[in-house]
Amino acid sequence: MSDTEKLMLNDRQDALGHFFYDYFTKKTGQDIIERNDGYIDTDMGATFYFGEYKNWATAERKAMKFARGRVLDIGCGAGRHSLYLQTKGLDVVGIDISPLAVEVCKLRGLRNTQVVPINQLSSSLGIFDTVLMLGNNFGLFGSFKGAKRLLKRIDKITSDNARVIAGSNDIYRTKDTAHLAYQESNRKRGRMSGQIRLRVRYEQYASPWFDYLMVSKDEMKNILDGTGWKVTKFIESSGSSYIAIIDKV
Numbered sequence: 001m002s003d004t005e006k007l008m009l010n011d012r013q014d015a016l017g018h019f020f021y022d023y024f025t026k027k028t029g030q031d032i033i034e035r036n037d038g039y040i041d042t043d044m045g046a047t048f049y050f051g052e053y054k055n056w057a058t059a060e061r062k063a064m065k066f067a068r069g070r071v072l073d074i075g076c077g078a079g080r081h082s083l084y085l086q087t088k089g090l091d092v093v094g095i096d097i098s099p100l101a102v103e104v105c106k107l108r109g110l111r112n113t114q115v116v117p118i119n120q121l122s123s124s125l126g127i128f129d130t131v132l133m134l135g136n137n138f139g140l141f142g143s144f145k146g147a148k149r150l151l152k153r154i155d156k157i158t159s160d161n162a163r164v165i166a167g168s169n170d171i172y173r174t175k176d177t178a179h180l181a182y183q184e185s186n187r188k189r190g191r192m193s194g195q196i197r198l199r200v201r202y203e204q205y206a207s208p209w210f211d212y213l214m215v216s217k218d219e220m221k222n223i224l225d226g227t228g229w230k231v232t233k234f235i236e237s238s239g240s241s242y243i244a245i246i247d248k249v
Contacts, residue, residue: 015205017100020078024104036197049078059237066245069129075137079105121153129159133166142211151227164246171214173240
């Protein structure tokens with residue numbers, strides 16, 4: 001099996017996509033997140049992935065004002081951010097690793113959406129002025145080294161004055177003993193505290209295990225150092241979440 005094939009989800013692995021499709025067609029379903037230490041929790045739910053603009057968190061509505069030019073939505077999910085910006089007249093390309101998520105985006109009216117894993121970003125998609133990584137999708141970088149590598153790849157497919165709009169979650173702002181123990185275990189193994197190994201499950205479907213990186217604001221700045229990108233603004237959200245406006249320098 002080639003590296004490319006390993007990155008593509010088959011139908012039984014497309015847990016999140018099946019959840020999206022079932023909710024879109026039958027208004028039912030709930031996926032769950034399983035961490036590799038056995039911790040299980042419900043995901044953010046359909047109201048998050050399919051919510052209308054008026055019901056979004058204030059931080060997300062503020063973040064939309066920073067989108068400009070041609071937009072790449074990485075991990076577009078059910079397409080709510082892409083669809084909103086499309087209605088505002090922006091040229092938007094939504095990409096996701098989930099074939100069914102991309103199908104749902106098409107059914108919902110997103111004109112340009114493709115199955116493309118983040119590790120396969122290339123100039124074939126064109127050049128972009130804004131890159132969206134909302135819904136905590138800074139986490140798709142996976143690791144410190146992965147973020148450094150992929151930010152350089154994003155640099156190559158963006159214009160000189162491009163920006164990344166990215167959401168993350170400061171995992172240190174918790175008192176949950178299970179989360180604190182997991183963070184400590186990560187540090188002992190030489191991983192970042194918020195480098196979470198997880199998979200998505202829905203009914204009989206389960207995604208492959210993957211790393212998802214949650215970082216504090218200082219950790220994000222450290223990752224960006226030397227990549228040609230810099231945080232120019234943080235937008236506070238509820239709880240421990242936040243959105244960063246990251247500009248090319």
